[in-house]
Amino acid sequence: MPTQNIYILGIESSCDDTSASVLCNGKILSNVVASQKIHEAYGGVVPELASRAHLQNIVPVVNEALKRANISSKGLNAIAFTQGPGLLGSLLVGTSFAKSLALGLQIPLIDVNHMQAHILAHYIDEEGFNKPPFPFLAMTISGGHTQIVLVTNYFEMEVIGETIDDAVGEAFDKSGKILGLNYPAGPEMDKRAQLGNPKAFKFTKPKVDGLNFSFSGLKTAILYFIQNNLKENPNFIEEHLNDICASIQHTIINILMDKLKIASKQTGIKHIAIGGGVSANSGIRSALKAAENKYGWTTYIPKFEYTTDNAAMIAIVGYLKYQEQIFATQNIAAKARLKI
Ligand code: KG4
Ligand code: ZN
Numbered sequence: 001m002p003t004q005n006i007y008i009l010g011i012e013s014s015c016d017d018t019s020a021s022v023l024c025n026g027k028i029l030s031n032v033v034a035s036q037k038i039h040e041a042y043g044g045v046v047p048e049l050a051s052r053a054h055l056q057n058i059v060p061v062v063n064e065a066l067k068r069a070n071i072s073s074k075g076l077n078a079i080a081f082t083q084g085p086g087l088l089g090s091l092l093v094g095t096s097f098a099k100s101l102a103l104g105l106q107i108p109l110i111d112v113n114h115m116q117a118h119i120l121a122h123y124i125d126e127e128g129f130n131k132p133p134f135p136f137l138a139m140t141i142s143g144g145h146t147q148i149v150l151v152t153n154y155f156e157m158e159v160i161g162e163t164i165d166d167a168v169g170e171a172f173d174k175s176g177k178i179l180g181l182n183y184p185a186g187p188e189m190d191k192r193a194q195l196g197n198p199k200a201f202k203f204t205k206p207k208v209d210g211l212n213f214s215f216s217g218l219k220t221a222i223l224y225f226i227q228n229n230l231k232e233n234p235n236f237i238e239e240h241l242n243d244i245c246a247s248i249q250h251t252i253i254n255i256l257m258d259k260l261k262i263a264s265k266q267t268g269i270k271h272i273a274i275g276g277g278v279s280a281n282s283g284i285r286s287a288l289k290a291a292e293n294k295y296g297w298t299t300y301i302p303k304f305e306y307t308t309d310n311a312a313m314i315a316i317v318g319y320l321k322y323q324e325q326i327f328a329t330q331n332i333a334a335k336a337r338l339k340i
Helices: 037-042 047-069 088-105 114-123 168-178 186-193 216-232 236-267 282-295 312-324
Strands: 007-012 017-024 027-035 078-084 109-113 136-141 146-153 156-162 271-275 298-300
Touching (some): 007 047, 007 088, 007 312, 017 312, 027 312, 037 047, 078 088, 114 136, 114 146, 114 271, 114 312, 146 236, 156 236, 168 186, 186 282, 236 282
Parallel strands (some): 007 078, 078 109
Antiparallel strands (some): 146 156
């Protein structure tokens, strides 16, 4: 047990969620997320609007996180922030804010890789949630990424497979758009899928070698499938929406699970974790649970609130780096592209 309580403020602003979280040692005291509704009307995130909204949200969100944690900024030991990857304008807001606050408070600044954070969120102390032992495989599935990562230590990670085109979250969002669902379509697709028949319609899985993924062909196949059926029946979508959602979700989950099975076989690793927005999906969660018995895996599925973008995952990485005294300098810059 640590002799001293370490308080970290985490700040996340890589895409369209402004989030701040306070962590004490491994435990989350607060995790405030302001999601930007403004993008719904555009069917996707508009970068310019996202950075403006971050600017408006960041101070109230940080204040709220401190208030809920019952701590003043003077009690903080370090500030952790998302350096990248993400939208540059959005990242700049969180980065500048974190740098200024750390400078003002004269405390260490800690840079965090957003994709590493989706994986390391599993090290938050939460009752009923186990922490994966090293080495383990992590599949990061979000709106911007689809990767299989071999994790040998907190900061030793190797991407062993990734998408060659769209991310899996985009596959949900873009096919949802074709069906007339609001952005982001993943959550509604999931809800409807639970009411539909996953075998009602068949979509062919892409053939991609090794551990890489491809989702753009599936999106096109869905577009043609819908267009063709609408020619025969203009009410096709309304009449079959739940079945269409269930069938799309079923196909996506099969694609993800197929690659995970190969990765586990190739590496001999049976500790499997998921992270990122799509890990909120009920279908992938149950497919992983089922794989425990089927393949002898031990799976790590994040608590729902740590799946989509949040600052708690940034704060836990901050804490892990704080313990190793890995700090950033005031020269650090936000990076839209940042490798794991
Ligand atoms: O990790 P995240 O919040 O942001 C990125 O870093 O991209 O992931 C957002 C993605 C969106 O594509 C959204 O549709 C998807 O996660 N998502 C879901 C579900 N909840 C969020 N996809 C499928 N099922 C869900 N329940
Ligand atoms: Zn994310």
